Amino acid sequence: MSPPSPPSRRRLPRQVRERQMLDAAIAVFSRRGFHLASMDDIAEVAGVSKPMIYAYLGSKDDLFTACIRREGQRLMERIAAAVPTGLTRDERLYRGLLAFFEFVTEHRDGWIVIYRQARVHGSFAGEIAAARERIIVMVAALLARSSDDEAHARAMPIAHALVGAAEALSDWALEHPEETPDALATRLMDVVWTGLRHRDRDPRCSG
């Protein structure tokens, strides 16, 4: 790998520098796994010194936690931006799923860190569970037929199922990079959406 480029070292604002470090950390964690990833590798990919990473973002554990939080936050924001109120529930669901699969396809490294790496390290399970719960709550709000608490609570089990289905399909897609986000969203919609629509709208059609 190329050596760090000293000229830019002192020029960048903290926020930009941190973003570069997190980008580097996600790339290294996703390729090597948490245990094998070294702070030396991450510093080299980020083009900064190892002490600078410690000073900015803390230990390897802290860095991994920061990666999970940032990627989880990005995924949330991506989905939230894709489902403005004003659209029908069906449209919002489809667009939400599409945004999810776009994120997973475009941020393969981030997804691998969140889904595959973080899950298999017990000490980060709470962090992942919290990010996942926020997404499930958002999906339940999309699924609920009204905005009251009871309707939201009723939608929670199906929100869990839908998020589980989307995760599992994304995991499959890691081995099938030819699949487009639209193809993935459509696969899930073909099964789930029709069922939801018929359940809500046309009970005569569900027999």
Added chain:
Amino acid sequence: MSPPSPPSRRRLPRQVRERQMLDAAIAVFSRRGFHLASMDDIAEVAGVSKPMIYAYLGSKDDLFTACIRREGQRLMERIAAAVPTGLTRDERLYRGLLAFFEFVTEHRDGWIVIYRQARVHGSFAGEIAAARERIIVMVAALLARSSDDEAHARAMPIAHALVGAAEALSDWALEHPEETPDALATRLMDVVWTGLRHRDRDPRCSG
């Protein structure tokens, strides 16, 4: 806890003794987690000496691997027995899901070991992935509209999604012990099954 009961120690055949040890290990792992579970606890619950566990089943890692294998195998057999050929695909899918949720509900400890504990310990990820893949392949065979390889391959992504949905719903159900297996299977069927049926049978109904 009560002390081990020496009178029965030498009477039992190896197979029965191993089953007792695995039952004890699953109970302890599910309650304490892999790291906090001790071989002393497991020996006490099994009513045998710690050296006997090592002699029969090896290290704590070996014991945990044996737990994953046994519970995975039991789950597979339970589902396979519930979906005899001769039923319609819809019936087989429903019964397969029901068998899955019955297993999860009746073997809470086993499910916690497989789903929650084993997933968060990287060294067992391969074992879990293998058990999961066997179940997904079985589900794809249930979903496929014909028995040729191509139909099976086409069903794989939806099999992943369905297994992911069932897992996530089971995880939700751990916090909702009042849910019956039938209620869980029906929840998932309400969404998924209708979609599958309409996709296959009545394209006019999917608009």
